[in-house]
Amino acid sequence: MKENRFKTSEPEAMLGFYLAEDFVDEDKGEVVPVTRYELVMERGTYLDQDEISKLMFHMQAGEISEVEVTDVKRSARPMGPTNFKPWKVTAGVNSKTVVLLLYAKSLQGALEIAGEYLERNYSGGYGFLAVQGFKDAIFIEKTVSEEPGEDVFGNEEPKVDRSFYQVETTVLWIFDDFETDRLFVVLAKDVDEAKGLVEDWVRDYAQRERKRMEGQGSTGMDAYKRLGMDFDLSVKSATKIPCTATVPMEMSRDYYESHKEETEGEEDE
Numbered sequence: 001m002k003e004n005r006f007k008t009s010e011p012e013a014m015l016g017f018y019l020a021e022d023f024v025d026e027d028k029g030e031v032v033p034v035t036r037y038e039l040v041m042e043r044g045t046y047l048d049q050d051e052i053s054k055l056m057f058h059m060q061a062g063e064i065s066e067v068e069v070t071d072v073k074r075s076a077r078p079m080g081p082t083n084f085k086p087w088k089v090t091a092g093v094n095s096k097t098v099v100l101l102l103y104a105k106s107l108q109g110a111l112e113i114a115g116e117y118l119e120r121n122y123s124g125g126y127g128f129l130a131v132q133g134f135k136d137a138i139f140i141e142k143t144v145s146e147e148p149g150e151d152v153f154g155n156e157e158p159k160v161d162r163s164f165y166q167v168e169t170t171v172l173w174i175f176d177d178f179e180t181d182r183l184f185v186v187l188a189k190d191v192d193e194a195k196g197l198v199e200d201w202v203r204d205y206a207q208r209e210r211k212r213m214e215g216q217g218s219t220g221m222d223a224y225k226r227l228g229m230d231f232d233l234s235v236k237s238a239t240k241i242p243c244t245a246t247v248p249m250e251m252s253r254d255y256y257e258s259h260k261e262e263t264e265g266e267e268d269e
Contacts, residue, residue: 005070009059011052017069019045023055044075082106084252086134089114094124101139101164101185102247105256107131113255117247137166137183139246140201144193162187164243165194168236171202175229176222181236185246191238199233206231 005020023041045051058064084103087110091098104110110131118126167184188194206227213224
């Protein structure tokens with residue numbers, strides 16, 4: 001169905017159509033640090049006689065000269081970036097399939113961060129095959145470092161094959177028997193090594209959180225005491241998943257920082 005969309009200042013032409021864009025009246029009074037706007041009418045508003053009368057009032061006041069209308073109701077609108085969430089991006093690089101796990105604030109951000117990673121780490125052409133939200137998980141970037149060695153006969157030890165594991169865990173904090181369940185993705189040779197890497201991550205996390213709470217003067221809280229005690233970590237499930245690499249969180253942060261600077265630069269112009 002073809003959309004009939006046009007701009008008009010005639011009330012007769014508006015009748016029975018929908019407002020195609022938000023009508024926002026800017027406060028033109030004194031200069032303030034943050035520009036103030038008043039939402040007069042939302043996009044998707046059905047223009048009957050009452051709504052048209054409101055628009056005509058603003059037209060007669062010289063605040064607008066025309067509005068854009070459409071015969072298709074459009075009420076939904078894209079959301080801006082929210083918080084970091086896990087994403088899975090599948091790409092074809094030459095003849096290979098590459099599966100990346102990363103953090104982004106939107107689908108578009110996930111694609112651009114994945115593209116940045118591919119351009120830095122691969123050569124040749126690439127194209128995106130699929131992108132989808134991933135489970136709420138922590139991607140552990142730390143891996144087990146191994147120096148090449150020799151066995152007792154002087155032979156070079158074979159290279160250890162590692163896979164990405166999706167590990168569902170329960171952490172029991174000894175201080176007050178408080179339990180937390182979390183999902184991790186980690187590169188390991190087996191479940192035992194995966195568990196050890198998760199335990200290392202939890203210890204590092206506890207230290208970081210305690211320092212943060214010390215800076216806030218929150219050392220009297222149970223959470224602060226809890227994180228200073230030992231814990232028991234149990235693995236509820238661990239399965240291998242198809243994954244080529246996890247994109248460093250730093251790359252995701254750099255992406256949004258650079259886009260923030262670009263946006264601020266545009267506003268300054």
